[in-house]
Amino acid sequence: MTDMFQPTTLSWLEVTARLAAAVIFPLIVGLERFFHKKPIDFRPFVIISVAACGLLIGSIELLQTTSGDEQARIDPTRVIEGVITGIGFIGAGAMFRQGNYVQGAGSAASIWCAGAIGLVCGMGELWLGAVIALLVLILLLVSRPFTERWDPGNHPAQEQE
Incomplete structure (x- = not known):
């Protein structure tokens, strides 16, 4: 009975580190969106990332526990495909x-990126999740003056209509 509450192939430390990274990295991007009053606040970024990370960890665990079973057909890449497609709709x-x-x-692309961060954290590539989050955050911060300047609400063509 206690085995179903234990990771099979990963240690608790590995699972915790992956999930913590899946919380922290997209939170940073989500907070940038939140502070600038964008359509999606920081919570969905974290929820999507943690869920994506958990799904991938679960599929990796299931793959490892059923590796000797010829009838089991577990493919973590199908989980990745489903997560990325679903987040696209969100x-x-x-x-x-x-x-x-x-x-x-920008918010739509950022939320999709949060799912990708969760997936790579679920794979155990925490360094890659950090790099993705950092690059997206830099892009959002550096591009802000340009996007504010060309905001459709302030655009001269809108005033002429």
């Missing part, structure tokens, strides 16, 4: 059209 809900401009694309 991100699409954050986007809307305002005149000739699409709003929310």
